[in-house]
Amino acid sequence: MKKLTPVLYVDAIEPCLPFWVDRLGFTKTVEVPHENAIGFVILARDGLELMYQTWASAAADLAGATQRTQGRSAALYIEVANLDQVERALRGADVVHPRRKAFYGATEIFVREPGGHVVGFAQTG
Structure with missing residues (x-):
């Protein structure tokens, strides 16, 4: 195995892009249209891909394949070097769990991105 890349299914991609691109500095590396909108996109930053x-x-x-995925959910968990910086970038985002120190030692915050998926950001050490 070489790589694991999550694919998040949403009704519309456009509302999700500012969260990743503007707030967190991801870049669109691939964009594929479908009908009159974006149908598929790849976002990347610092070796991470979504x-x-x-x-x-x-x-x-x-x-x-989509019939089996509807109604299922997954959350993303991203380890970061500077949680303070990420938290500043997330101001105004839908925080589902405020900053905390977890029992396993990570300091983390969880938000809901515009597509409805939960994303956790964690700093260790």
Whole structure:
């Protein structure tokens, strides 16, 4: 195995982009249209990669696979070097769990990105 890249399925990609690009400094490396909107996008920063695909694009592209993913959920957990900096960038985001010190030693904060997925940011050490 070489790499694991999460794909988040959403109704619309456009509302999610400012969260990753403007707030957190990710770059769009791939953008694929579907109908009159963005259907698929790859975002990258510092060796991290994240993909978004709309449900409509996935249904056209993957057919039966999307029926099994609807109603399922996953959260992202990203280790960062400077949680203070990330927390400043997240001001105004939907915080689902405020900054805390976890029992396993990480200091972390959890937010909900505009597509509805929970994203945790953690600093260790």
